[in-house]
Amino acid sequence: MYSDPATVRKILTELGDTWAVVGLSSNQQRAAYGVAGILQRYGKRVIPVHPKAESVHGEQGYPTLSAIPFEVDVVDVFVNSDLAGPVADEAVTIGAKAVWFQLGVVDPEAYERTRAAGLAMVMDRCPAIEIPRLG
Numbered sequence: 761m762y763s764d765p766a767t768v769r770k771i772l773t774e775l776g777d778t779w780a781v782v783g784l785s786s787n788q789q790r791a792a793y794g795v796a797g798i799l800q801r802y803g804k805r806v807i808p809v810h811p812k813a814e815s816v817h818g819e820q821g822y823p824t825l826s827a828i829p830f831e832v833d834v835v836d837v838f839v840n841s842d843l844a845g846p847v848a849d850e851a852v853t854i855g856a857k858a859v860w861f862q863l864g865v866v867d868p869e870a871y872e873r874t875r876a877a878g879l880a881m882v883m884d885r886c887p888a889i890e891i892p893r894l895g
Contacts, residue, residue: 762861762871762883768890771880775857776833777804780825782847783838784808786816791862792838798888799836807832825850834858836887837865845870852877862886 779799784792785808796806796817807828808814808821815821822828825835825847835851837844837860844861848870851859858880861867866884874881 762866762868762881763885767880768882768885769894771834771858771860771882772887772891772894775880778807778830778832779804779834779836780807780809780822780828780832780851780856781836781838782809782825784816784821785810785812786814790838795836795838795862795886795888798891802891825854825856828854832856834860836860836862838862839865841866845873848874848881852879858882860885860887 781792781796784796799806800817806817807819808816809825810821811823813821813823835856837847839847844865845867848859859874861883863884863886871881871883
């Protein structure tokens with residue numbers, strides 16, 4: 761219900777290539793680091809969003825979505841489910857086109873709010889798994 765194939769494909773191929781990855785730091789042991797690298801290999805610009813605002817994979821980091829001084833197409837969320845809703849709300853506020861909640865990140869109320877605001881959304885999936893499947 762929260763990740764139909766058509767929406768997955770639309771986010772990955774049609775909605776833009778600038779992805780803000782919330783929770784991305786320079787810690788190479790974290791899933792966000794590896795996923796961001798895969799997204800880059802598929803042509804996505806990956807913007808780290810983390811309180812430390814570290815540069816990762818050659819891109820300047822920012823402490824929040826609203827601190828990013830340019831348009832973001834997709835917000836990829838690597839935070840706990842109980843923190844994900846406010847991130848989705850901020851994605852709406854900054855004018856993103858889509859929100860992607862990673863594997864294990866589930867918030868049905870945030871999904872409903874985000875979709876009601878007109879954004880595409882996928883929940884409990886990983887773009888690094890989905891993008892190679894597109895062929």
